[in-house]
Amino acid sequence: MFCYQCEQTKRNDAIAGCASQQGTCGKNEITSDLQDILVYLLQGVAQYHYRLAKLKGVDNQAAEFTLYGLFTTLTNVNFNATRFNVMIKEATTLRDRLKAEYEALEPNHAPLNPAASFIPANSPAELLQQASIASVKAGEETVGADVIGLRVLILYGLKGVAAYAYHAWVLGFKDDKINLEMARLLDYLATSPTDIEELLQQALAVGELNLQVMALLEKANTDSFGAQTVTQVRITPVAGKAILVSGHDLHDLHQILEQTSGKNINVYTHGEMLPAHAYGKLKAYPHLVGNYGGAWQNQQQEFADFPGAIIVTSNCLVEPQVSYRQRIFTAGPVGWSGVRHIQDGNFAPAIQAAAALAGFKETEAEKTITVGFGRHTLLGAAETVVNAVKQGAIKHFFLIGGCDGAVPGRNYYTELAEQTPENTVIMTLGCGKYRFNKQDFGTIGGLPRLLDIGQCNDAYVAIEIAKALAGAFNCGVNDLPLSLMVSWFEQKATAVFLSLLALNVKNIHLGPSLPAYLTPNLLAVLQERFAVKANKTAQLDLAEALAA
Template sequence: MFCYQCEQTMRSDVQDGCYTDKGVCGKTAETSDLQDILIYQVKGIAQYAQLARGLGVVDVAVDDFIQFAIFTTLTNVNFTSARFVSLVQQAAEVRNSIKDKYLAAALLKGVEAEVPMGPAQFDPAADMDNILKQESVAIVNKDHDIIGEDANGLKMLILYGMKGVCAYSHHARMLGYRQDDIDAEIERILTYLTSNPTDIEDLLNQALSAGHLNLKVMDLLDRANNETFGNQEPTQVRVTPVAGKCLLVSGHDLHDMHQILEQTKDMGINVYTHGEMLPAHAYPGLKKYPHLAGNYGGAWQDQQREFAEFPGPIVLTSNCIIEPAKNYRQRIFTTGPVGWPGVRHIEGGNYKPLIQAAKALPGFKADEEEKTITTGFGHHTVLGVADKVIDAVKSGAIKHFFMIGGCDGAKPGRNYYTELAEKTPDDTIMMTLGCNKFRFNKEEFGDIGGIPRLLDMGQCNDAFSAIKVATELANAFECGVNDLPLSLMVSWFEQKATAVLLALLAAGVKGIHLGPSLPPYLTSNLLAVLVERFDIRVNGTAEADLEKALGHAVA
């Protein structure tokens, strides 16, 4: 195996990347290699899908498969080798189906059919052992010595960004939202990656194209969530348990969350959110369920301790699953793209096994003292009081905005974001996106003229809110986004964060602080280019970075 798509990557003086029998995330070499082969095949599907589209043939089921298959390969999503063997075989069938439709359309229109090379011609073996022998054509760094480390690094930046794009798009599709232009652009960029591009300028432009694409996808997902469940609204969320039977829902997928709430109503089972599912409490269509009892626990990297202590079943709806410990392995379920060997997987939205487990397990014996946090400051809420925000900026009551967002993680350096939040002056506003907020979102930061100093805008799936707010404030002040008193302090971890970073760069945002460590596929040359063009800033200390943002020392 060789994998360096996430921040957990092994790093050494010799090589950056997980290349042993098991990745830091827990992914086996077999699973990693099968994922590479699946991605290779998906590029081949995209080659034929793009050709077919050029002749007026569009197959939504093909695009569904492309995006779902790619989602399964994100960090901490699916670790089940047998499932990937099945997906590899299914990918060959999907490729053949769109190939046949393309050839039929070409014959009907009297045009000579093209024969795309590379991934489009790949045929997998019949079993896992022989499929794994084919991995050499698909390993992510196979062209490193041919095209050079800089070009290969940019290819990976695009590919990993596209993984995030497909994950976000899949969430929207689960709610019935898709756009043909999005599907077409996903096909185009994946096909572009099959051409072994080497021109750095062109690769950079394609990376920005992936960013522009993700802006569309995040807009679509924002509309899917808000139009389906109502606009987010500020909501106090209980973070201490109440007595009774219970189950826990983690991940990002609001469609799954709604199904679980609907299937458990009037059953005496309290439903708790975990980690990335926290924003569910802010949507009227979800918080109307009285048995949505609160949020339990924090970010993904603490799940082994938190899941062990939870007295009910747990279901993972998307990333981020880590190896289930023995003391709760029998209580955990997966659904959608998620999987772990030996863990029960729920198909077709039928949550009866989860409900049965909740009824059988003890649940919480007593209420704990009530404590709450507030979420739900999406763009509809913030822009609804934009006049107050603008007046506060003009009067000097608000001096600066900080977007402290991104993924949390287990590696050292994440305490930077806690220190940053704690040291921001009282005349500044903090907006949060992503699970790094669990490091500081239970602290009291007060308010400025009734505007809370800490505005929880949701998870990475809600990143469009931050972009929308920044754009609208810039319009109100008749300036560019980069002229606002706004600093973005972003922690990256995996491929959804990569997609958001590309979206921010595509939107023209500069001066982003990125950390705690940089993606290993970004070579020193590429980093120099990003610093020059986009003023990307590597995290220093919280004090030094605050001083640079504010233009003065922080007391």
């Protein structure tokens, strides 16, 4: 195996990447190689889908399978080799159907690239022997590390885009232009491109695509569940039976709330599901009682302590411990061998498990945190914010957030938030907020100093707010007193990063460490064109931001 798509990548002098029998995330080499083969086949699917779509429109099955398939290969999503064997067969069948349809319309078409004709072996052992052709490092000895780094920057960005697009898809929101562009970019990768400048431009095209997808997902969430409103969320337990819902999928959460209604089972959110409490249709369920725990990397302890059933709806999943393995369930793209998987949105097995478990024995004293500063809330308060800036009450804005993780160095974000002056505003999103979101930062200009914008995809909201402020002050986003201190972990963060670059946003602090696939040459290009910055210390970076 070889994998370096996330921030927990193993790093040493010999190699930057997980290349042993098991990655840091717990993914073994068999699953890793099968994921590479699936992605390779999806490039073959894309070659026919892209050409066919221009002749007769987007194929919904191909579009959905591509989103779902890429999503399953994200870090900490699916560790079940059996399911990847099944998806490889499904991808082959799908590609061959598209091939037949395309060739019926274009019998004399030009030859396509190798992924279009790749035939997976029937036996598992022979299939794994084919994995080298699908490796992200394939051809590096010929084209060099910079070309490979840009190819995977595009691929990993597309994986993040696919996750966001799939969340919108399950809510009934899709866009043929988005799916056509997804196919085009995968088709582009299938050509094994080598031109550095062209690769950089296509990476920015991924960022532009992600902007469209984040906008679509924001619309999907608000149209389905109502606009976010400021909400106090309980963070202490309530006596009674309990289900904990982790991940990002609001559609799954809604189904769980529906199916547990009237069953005397309390539902708690975990990790990136916290912002669900701000949506009117979701918080109307009285048994959505609060948020339990924090960011994903603490789940082994938090899940062990939780006295009910647990459902993981998307990433990030860590190897389930024996103490709770019999009461944890996966849904959607998520999987772990031996863990029960929810089929067709029927959460009855998890509900039955929750009913059989003790639940919380006592109601603890109520403590709350505040969420709900989404686009509608903050744009509605734009005049208040602008006036506070003009009057000098607000001197600077910090976006501090993104993905959290277990690698040392992430206390940087806690220290940064704690050291921000009282005349500054902190916007936060993603599970990185758990580093400091239980602290009281006071108020400023009629608003809390700490504004929880939502999930990682709500970076779109932060972008819209920045654009609104720039419009109010008749300047560019880069001219605002705004600093972006972004923590990254996996591929959705890569997609957001590319979106910011596509908007020509400069001076982004990215950490706690930089992606291993950004070679020194590539990093130098990003620093020259976009002034991308690596973290120093919280104190130094804060002083630099405030002096600008």
